[in-house]
Amino acid sequence: MVVVEVEENKPYIMINPEIIKREGNQQDVEGCLSVPNQWGITDRPMKVTVRYTGLDGKEHTVSGSELAARAFCHELDHLEGILFTDHAIRMLDPDEVEA
Numbered sequence: 001m002v003v004v005e006v007e008e009n010k011p012y013i014m015i016n017p018e019i020i021k022r023e024g025n026q027q028d029v030e031g032c033l034s035v036p037n038q039w040g041i042t043d044r045p046m047k048v049t050v051r052y053t054g055l056d057g058k059e060h061t062v063s064g065s066e067l068a069a070r071a072f073c074h075e076l077d078h079l080e081g082i083l084f085t086d087h088a089i090r091m092l093d094p095d096e097v098e099a
Helices: 067-079
Strands: 002-004 012-023 026-032 035-044 047-053 059-065 088-091
Touching: 002 067, 012 059, 012 067, 026 067, 035 067, 047 067, 059 067
Parallel strands: none
Antiparallel strands: 002 012, 012 047, 026 035, 035 088, 047 059
């Protein structure tokens, strides 16, 4: 189960989520509370569609692009024991990261 909240007060609580569609490509800076004070450039889809079971026990799908797609991918990776560092094209030095 993961919880993804890209928009304030609009969390997606996903049980057994899976990405069923990926489109496009984006590269951007990514970090994680599991790897404090480390940042890297990752390559993620520009848009994803996720199928999951909600707290209501029903199947749902949600699509997200840009930041939402990145967040869905990032959080679903955690379910597989994958961190953003596994996807990093390049890790950043602390002076390369904006405060």
